[in-house]
Amino acid sequence: SRRSADGWTRMTIRADAPRVLDVSGLAPGAFGHRGLLWWGTAGFIVIEGTMFAIAVAAYFYLRLRSTTWPPNLPPPALLWGTVNVAITLASVVPNALARRAAEQIDLRGVRLWLLVCVGCGVAFNIVRALEFGALNCRWDSNAYGSIVWMLMGLHTVHIVTDLLDTGVLTALMFIGPVEEKRFIDVVENCVYWYFVVGSWVLIYGVVYWAPRLT
Numbered sequence: 001s002r003r004s005a006d007g008w009t010r011m012t013i014r015a016d017a018p019r020v021l022d023v024s025g026l027a028p029g030a031f032g033h034r035g036l037l038w039w040g041t042a043g044f045i046v047i048e049g050t051m052f053a054i055a056v057a058a059y060f061y062l063r064l065r066s067t068t069w070p071p072n073l074p075p076p077a078l079l080w081g082t083v084n085v086a087i088t089l090a091s092v093v094p095n096a097l098a099r100r101a102a103e104q105i106d107l108r109g110v111r112l113w114l115l116v117c118v119g120c121g122v123a124f125n126i127v128r129a130l131e132f133g134a135l136n137c138r139w140d141s142n143a144y145g146s147i148v149w150m151l152m153g154l155h156t157v158h159i160v161t162d163l164l165d166t167g168v169l170t171a172l173m174f175i176g177p178v179e180e181k182r183f184i185d186v187v188e189n190c191v192y193w194y195f196v197v198g199s200w201v202l203i204y205g206v207v208y209w210a211p212r213l214t
Contacts, residue, residue, distance in 0.1 A: 041188045045195045048158070052199050055154060056206055059147045063214060070137065070144045075211035077134040084127045085204050088197045091120035099190035102183040107173065110186055114170040117193070121163035128156055135207075151203050158196050165189055 033039070063069050094116035101109030132152065139149035169186055172178070 037184060037188050038191075041192055045192065049195070049199070052151075052154065052202070055147070055151050056202070059151065059206055059210070062143050062147055063210070066144070069214060070211050071142055073141065073144065074136045076131075076136055076148070076208050078208055080127050080131045080134050081204055081208045084124055084131065085201065087120060087124050087127065088200050091117065091124070091193070092197060094120065095190050095193050099187050102186035102190070105180070105183055107178060110183065111170070111173050114166060114173060114186065117166050118163070118170055121159065121166060124159055125156075125163060128152075128159065148207055151207055155196075155200055155203050158199070162189075162193060162196055166193075 094113045098110060098113035098117055101113055132149075135145075135148055135152070137145035137148060139145055166189060169182070169189055172182055173186075
């Protein structure tokens with residue numbers, strides 16, 4: 001820099017000088033597609049949705065190659081699977097409320113509805129254990145038993161991991177420190193739960209109703 005004859009200080013910036021941008025005032029994240037986490041969640045849903053689609057296609061491929069379905073076995077009992085459909089559909093309500101509270105940075109609301117979501121997840125997993133006992137087949141009974149257990153097992157991995165994820169988020173919201181980015185985590189967790197619910201409705205139709213209608 002140099003001082004000119006008129007008293008003003010003039011600065012000369014070299015073309016190769018490093019440029020620094022102060023971003024300390026920006027938000028730590030963003031809701032929706034503006035945030036990287038949203039794209040990561042969308043990618044997971046696409047990948048895992050493709051996996052479910054392949055498993056369902058394998059189920060119907062095996063069905064087309066069998067004259068009786070299930071082969072020499074009764075179809076799964078409807079009770080516990082239907083109960084779990086009711087639980088998952090009911091869980092959509094607290095899940096939506098938790099998402100809305102997170103988008104409004106409402107800590108009290110987030111805590112309340114995440115607790116309800118955890119309760120729904122625990123109930124779902126308990127009933128899922130009962131479902132496996134009502135499938136009327138073992139995983140190694142035949143090809144039918146293998147594909148049914150695979151479909152149920154794949155979805156069980158999702159509900160267990162999502163329950164753990166929701167439980168950790170709930171604990172963080174109570175224990176702290178509660179950072180703004182945690183509310184973004186809650187929103188994306190809620191979006192993923194919609195995928196878990198939708199995939200279960202599909203698998204329920206395949207496992208419980210396809211043997212009765214085909």
